[in-house]
Amino acid sequence: MRIVASEAASRLIEESGGDLYVWPKKPRCCGSVTYLAASALPPAGRDFRRAAHTARVAVHVPVGLARLPEELHLEARRFPRRVEAYWDGCAWIV
Numbered sequence: 001m002r003i004v005a006s007e008a009a010s011r012l013i014e015e016s017g018g019d020l021y022v023w024p025k026k027p028r029c030c031g032s033v034t035y036l037a038a039s040a041l042p043p044a045g046r047d048f049r050r051a052a053h054t055a056r057v058a059v060h061v062p063v064g065l066a067r068l069p070e071e072l073h074l075e076a077r078r079f080p081r082r083v084e085a086y087w088d089g090c091a092w093i094v
Contacts, residue, residue, distance in 0.1 A: 008076035016040035
């Protein structure tokens with residue numbers, strides 16, 4: 001998996017310690033679409049493994065995640081301030 005991170009996303013992740021946890025998330029209303037959630041802290045009750053890293057960012061994914069994207073795109077958002085992850089550039093997992 002190759003990490004494609006914007007400068008703003010890399011800076012935001014670095015400010016939070018350099019680790020980003022990314023996991024699949026299904027919304028309650030639209031169960032057939034799976035999105036990616038991202039956070040500087042892992043959600044409680046889940047085990048993660050380091051999947052990829054750059055000089056500035058280490059990305060962790062759930063231990064049981066069988067398939068990784070070819071590219072994980074990381075973008076910073078301002079309101080609220082956060083990093084969003086995109087599976088091969090898509091907002092949902094394909």
